[in-house]
Structures are given as C-alpha cells and as structure tokens.
Amino acid sequence: MTTAAADSAAEEPGAGGSPAAPAPASPQHPPVATGAGSPTATASTETGGPTPTGGPAPAGGPPSADGPTTTGGPTEARGSTGTSKPTAAGGATAADRSTAAGGSTAAGGEERPRRARGEQTRQLILETALRLFRERGYTETTMRAIAKEAGVAVGNAYYYFDSKEHLIQGFYDRNQAAHRAAAQPVLAREQDFAARLRGALHAGIDVNEPYHSFAATLFKTAAEPSSPLSPFSRESSPAREAAIAIFRDVIDGSSAKIDPELRKELPELLWLGWMGVVLFWVYDRSPGQRRTRRLIDGIVPLIDRLVGLSRLRVLRPALRQVLALIDTIRHD
Template identity: 55%
Template sequence: MAEAAGKTAKGEQTRALILETALELFRERGYEETTMRAIAERAGVALGSAYYYFRSKEQLIQAFYGRTHQEHLEEVREVLRTQRTLRDRLLGVMQTKLRTIEPYHRFAGILFRTAADPESPLNPFSEESLPARREVIELFAEVVDGAEDRKLPKDLEAELPELLWTYHMGIVLFWIHDRSPGRVRTWRLMERTVDLIARLIQLSTLPLMGPVRKMVLKLLIELRQPVSGEEGAEGGPEGSARNPGQGG
C-alpha cells in the first residue's frame, strides 16, 4: 500500500511539473508556438510521459482552468459560510475570484488569443469547457441557494446561476484587458455592478416586473436553442450546465 501511495504521489508531482512547465512556456513563446515536445524537454520527462498525463495542449489548459477554480474555491469557502445576503455573497465570490486569478494576468492575455476563437476547444462556451463551466455555475448556484434574503420567482432562480456565470465572464474579460495599476478599474466595475445586479434582482421580484422578467428569460432560453443548419441542431439543444432540459 505504501508503495502504491508513493507511486501516486510521484505521478501527481510529475503531472504538476508538466503543467507548470507548460504554463511557463506558454508565457515565453505563446500558446500556438509551444509544442508538447518542447514541454517534455523543458520538464525533463519523456514525450510519452507528457502525453500520458495530458493528451494535448488543450488538456493542459483545461487542467489550468481546473486549478484556478480549486484555488478560488479554497478562498471563497469562508465567504459563503459567513455572508448571508445575496449581494454580499456575490461580492465575496467576485472579490476572491479577482484575487486568485491576479497572478495569472499576463498568461490570461496570451491564452485569450486562442480562447477567443469560437472554434477553439479552449473557448469558455465550448463543449470541451463544459465541465469547468458547470463547476463555476454550481458555485453561483450555491451563492443563490445560501442567501437568506432571496425571495426569487422559480423561473429566475433556475436561470440566475448561469446568468451570474455570464456576468463573471464579462468581468474576467475586462480584467484581461485592464492595464490600470492593481487592476483598479476592474475592481471598481465589479463592485458597482454587483450592487446594480443585487438591485435589479430585487426589482425583478415585483409583480409589476413579472411580464418583463418572463420576456427576458424567454429570450435567453431561445438564444440557447440551435437554429436550422447550426452544428448540433439535429440532436436538439445541448443543455445548460444546471438546467439540462432548457438548452445550453
């Protein structure tokens, strides 16, 4: 058993080494110019070993997505345990998000050149990114579900985690392009829009806003449906990360 545990630990170390080396080379040379062979050589492992842990460069980036999410989860647990209002929980999640991704700012800009391509498997909306997308949407579901002041209509409650994921992606995109010291513009945008979102959610619960809310949510659901001639249209909607029956 001790021997097996040792092998597992060594395997995890090798996997982490390959990932760190890949990120280093991506920063130095760019994503497209970096090869798996170059990563293996820099890491001091056989090319076959590199492919054993990661079948492609795309898998390396997906592992990077997963690592940054785990770092975020570790930081945000205390926020979710102590904050009670939807506004404070969302604010805490976004604050910890910006803090945990800040060390990767330069790399995120390099990665964005590839991830922005709609055909890239690294695109956050791609099928390959669905597991990472689902994990973050579930985090926002926890933000909503644990808020003591939430009194949401069922239709909004079902869609809100994915809407918050989309909002957070917008903040991350702004952060990638932000060159202000300490990313102060991104922080200002995030804090003010969190307040705005909290107010809009409150307003959406008013009876007078019911028809408008339903129109907006219906539009969002329709936009997720594939159109004729679009890839995947024959098989029906992909399904959202939290509401697989409603399109994704």
C-alpha cells in the same frame, strides 16, 4: 497392497520432484525397494485392505487430520465434509490465500504512493507549461519544450496531457477549484446576497491575477468559436459547470428572496456576467487591475437590486419574456 501398486506409488514424487519420505512398514507389506535403490512410500492399511480413501494414500504417508503434510508431497486441504483432499501440486493453500490477501493489501498500499507521484508529475508538467506560456507565448511553446523544461520524457508529458489544449483544460479545472477555495471564507461568513457575490467575484480575480500576463495570449485562442479552449466549448464543460456551481452556492446560501423561475436561471446568468468581467480584466492595464475591482464593486449593487425587483408583480411579465428569450437562444 501388491508390489505393482507400490511401484506405481513410487513413480509419483512429491512437488518439486524430490522423493517422498518413507512411511512406517506394515507387517503385511514390507517396504519394496525401487530400481534406484530408494524406498517407496507405502500406505498403512488395516488388515491389508484398501485405504480409507479407497486408493493409495498420497506420497509421504497417510493424510494428516490437521491439514497439509510436511514431506514435500502435494499439499492437502480439508474439504467441506471434514475429509482431507489433496490439492494440485503448486496449488494455493489457505495460508497462501491469506498471504495473497495480504499481498493485495500491500499492493493497494503501494498504489497510493504511486498515484501521489503521478499527480506530482502531472502538476509539474502543468506548472511548467503555464510558465512557458507566460514567457514564450502559447503558440510558440511546444510539448517537447515543456517536457524538456520539466525534466520528463516527451512520452511522459503526452501520457498526462494529449496536447497543449488539454494542458489549458487542466489549468481551467485547477483554476475553478482554486476559485471555490478562495471564495469559501466569504460564503461561510456572509448571508447577504450582494456581499456573497462581491466576495466570489473578487476571489476569482485574486486567483487569476498571477496569470494576467498570459491571459491575453490565451484569450486570442479561446475567443475562436471553434476552439476547444473556448469557455463555451464541449471540452470546457467540466470547468464551466464548476464555475456555475460557485454562483449557485452564492445564491443558495443567501437570504435573498428570488423569483423561483429566475432562481433556476440565475447561476448561469451570473457566470455569463463573470465572463464579461474576465474579458474586461484581460485588457485591464491599470495597476493591480484596479479598474476591474471598481467594476465589480459597481455592478454588484445593481445586480442585487435587479434580483430583488424580480419579485415585484408588475415586473413579472417582462421577467418571463427575458427568461423565455434566454431559453430559446440556448436551445436553438
């Protein structure tokens, strides 16, 4: 190795700019001092020939068969052929990749509490909005007032809910989840269709009871056909489908023998009936909405009987006409 080659190797400092540690001197090539007086790193050669890699070894001495050196030079990783290959300065070692993988896991662990905190904030905003709707009315309550009462920034409130309408949609979604949970004990216990339907309807009233004072105000907005808060609107479709699914469970878990064509349409028909019960409940001023409870107890046996009669051959033509009319209105 010539003095020029040694000088060239001396100009390649280790990562971070620190000078490389000197390598043992070869009998044929003693160390050459640099202009700054610091030793250069020279590679050991066999009988003065080229290094095994065909060129000068990385600063800090020959590559170790065990992997990276510890002199601060470029880190080396073992290649697929078994030879050591220097990585780019600052590149990731296998240990770095392992650490990164662990960091990813840690990041995932941090993400779960963050999502939980976000859900808590979302529920706080929703609960605050519903309380203000009850106390001040839907129209009079602003997003700014909701944010102030909840103790969050206005921008934070808009991050979770784009508008007051989205707050009501959030209420719809939560209400349907609560309705399903409240109806579950009856659906798990009963197989009789009437008992299952009666239990599901009463469970819905139980869930809605805390919001009775607010319901009339909300209904004024939801009753507008073009309102996104209408239970028939496109925006309300997730909550609507969740409600229909509850009545589908009422049917599927029952022992009732139902005409196959009616079975397909019955969940939505029961939901439409439920909408009528809710409307009656909104304007029910009797103590504890007692009249609504009596209405449920009175109509369930009638529905049960009609469902049973649907299998009679003599009534099938009339049933087909009713179902065809419903289908025509739905798709018109």
